[in-house]
Amino acid sequence: MVPAQPAARHTVRAGGAAVIPGLRQPRNTPTRTASFDHPATPGWPDRQGALLLRGIATAIVHLSEVPNPGTFALPYAPPVQQALDGVVLTCLLMKADPPESVPQLVEWCSTSTIDNLSFPVPPDLAPPGSRLVDRDTRQPTQICYELALSGVDPTAQQVGRQAMDDAAELCRDNDSPDTYRALRELLINRPVLTGRELATLPSDGTGLELLAAPLRDLYVSAPASHLDLDTRTYTACGHCRTLLHPTVDGELVCERDACRLRGTVKRGREYQADDNGGTHLLIRPLRQWVSGPGVLERQLAKRLQKYGAVVQLWPSYGTYGLHVRFPCGQSWAVEVKDWSSAALLGTSARPPAADPPYDRCFWAVPRIRLQADTGYQNRFRIHETSPSAARLELVGIDDLVRAARQQLAAVPDRHAPTEPPPPAEGLF
Numbered sequence: 001m002v003p004a005q006p007a008a009r010h011t012v013r014a015g016g017a018a019v020i021p022g023l024r025q026p027r028n029t030p031t032r033t034a035s036f037d038h039p040a041t042p043g044w045p046d047r048q049g050a051l052l053l054r055g056i057a058t059a060i061v062h063l064s065e066v067p068n069p070g071t072f073a074l075p076y077a078p079p080v081q082q083a084l085d086g087v088v089l090t091c092l093l094m095k096a097d098p099p100e101s102v103p104q105l106v107e108w109c110s111t112s113t114i115d116n117l118s119f120p121v122p123p124d125l126a127p128p129g130s131r132l133v134d135r136d137t138r139q140p141t142q143i144c145y146e147l148a149l150s151g152v153d154p155t156a157q158q159v160g161r162q163a164m165d166d167a168a169e170l171c172r173d174n175d176s177p178d179t180y181r182a183l184r185e186l187l188i189n190r191p192v193l194t195g196r197e198l199a200t201l202p203s204d205g206t207g208l209e210l211l212a213a214p215l216r217d218l219y220v221s222a223p224a225s226h227l228d229l230d231t232r233t234y235t236a237c238g239h240c241r242t243l244l245h246p247t248v249d250g251e252l253v254c255e256r257d258a259c260r261l262r263g264t265v266k267r268g269r270e271y272q273a274d275d276n277g278g279t280h281l282l283i284r285p286l287r288q289w290v291s292g293p294g295v296l297e298r299q300l301a302k303r304l305q306k307y308g309a310v311v312q313l314w315p316s317y318g319t320y321g322l323h324v325r326f327p328c329g330q331s332w333a334v335e336v337k338d339w340s341s342a343a344l345l346g347t348s349a350r351p352p353a354a355d356p357p358y359d360r361c362f363w364a365v366p367r368i369r370l371q372a373d374t375g376y377q378n379r380f381r382i383h384e385t386s387p388s389a390a391r392l393e394l395v396g397i398d399d400l401v402r403a404a405r406q407q408l409a410a411v412p413d414r415h416a417p418t419e420p421p422p423p424a425e426g427l428f
Helices: 046-064 078-093 102-111 142-149 155-173 177-189 195-203 209-218 284-306 342-347 367-372 376-382 387-391 397-409
Strands: 192-194 219-221 233-237 267-272 279-282 310-313 322-325 331-336 360-365 392-396
Touching (some): 046 102, 177 209, 177 284, 192 267, 209 219, 284 310, 284 322, 284 397, 342 376, 360 397, 367 376, 376 392, 387 392, 392 397
Parallel strands (some): 360 392
Antiparallel strands (some): 192 279, 219 279, 233 267
16 A cells, blocks of 8 residues: 655745755645545647656656655655656646645556546547555556556656566576476466465475575565454455455455456455464565466467467466467467557567567457556557567557467368367456
């Protein structure tokens, strides 16, 4: 949960000069309640708004990762203070009421939508109605992490990426691709572990002996924000197996869009907080960027293999998601990308290294993203920034399967089975 932080206030002097800490209305000026949904001033460049929004998202991610909010002390981390200062200055320029504290800024992030701010941002930067903080769980939303990742200080993914890179390098140095694949399967199948399970994994026949040290960086003690205080239990999602989050109304929800869109919550395994060495949760960047897409990649591999393609998951220690080979000799590189913002995904578009080599390169998007935004693929193309992105083909997962079946059908005397309805995406 984004912690309720001490209120470090800003004060504004009569001449508009900012004093830190301070930016409060002067005594001879009527006090106004903070209001951020103020009509934007014409001429404010969208690019400046996008940079500010990314800074706010980075601040929210920093605040959400405070290990024990109850022991939080000033000063704020630099990204948090910079975000608050930037919002205050922008509101003053826009003649809007600024937030007076970080808690007020966090509250705004949960109540105001990105498309209704006091400063303009590119209209297709985020899906309509998106927020940086989930109103029900007070956690950063997926779009918040996507914005933070695309910012100057991409904290949202740095920790997870470095941990995965270190694990891949260790496996590569020991010529152990099976260990790397075992790690990827672990992150998909078991995003929650007890302390005892985490301690014994490297010696229980899982093939993870090499990764005893890196594993300790991938899982952290489950946050108290996920805990049922009455029963002292954590409850896993019965669909994706990560922990369900209590809402402000006392309900349980999953952080994953694929689970929420099913309309019902499925309760899975319960973990007693005080038993078996406590409960440990895969860090959020890996849940979002590795575990979630990994479920979809594994499902996709099974569908392609059924029709006769030869599929290798996470080749060359995770260079990309799937290497798909066809009887005709052609090969594809495929990665599943589950991003809510097609625009931000477009700015990050780069083809993966050709290891192993491939003839075509695809980024495959879950069905729910294309159904929610019929212009998703166009927005992706509009926001591509790298010339090499032209080599990427952005398609829906179901479209990719159809294209693969056509490729397989081109081989003489080949009779592929009839495809059943596609499975629910990202679920066990």
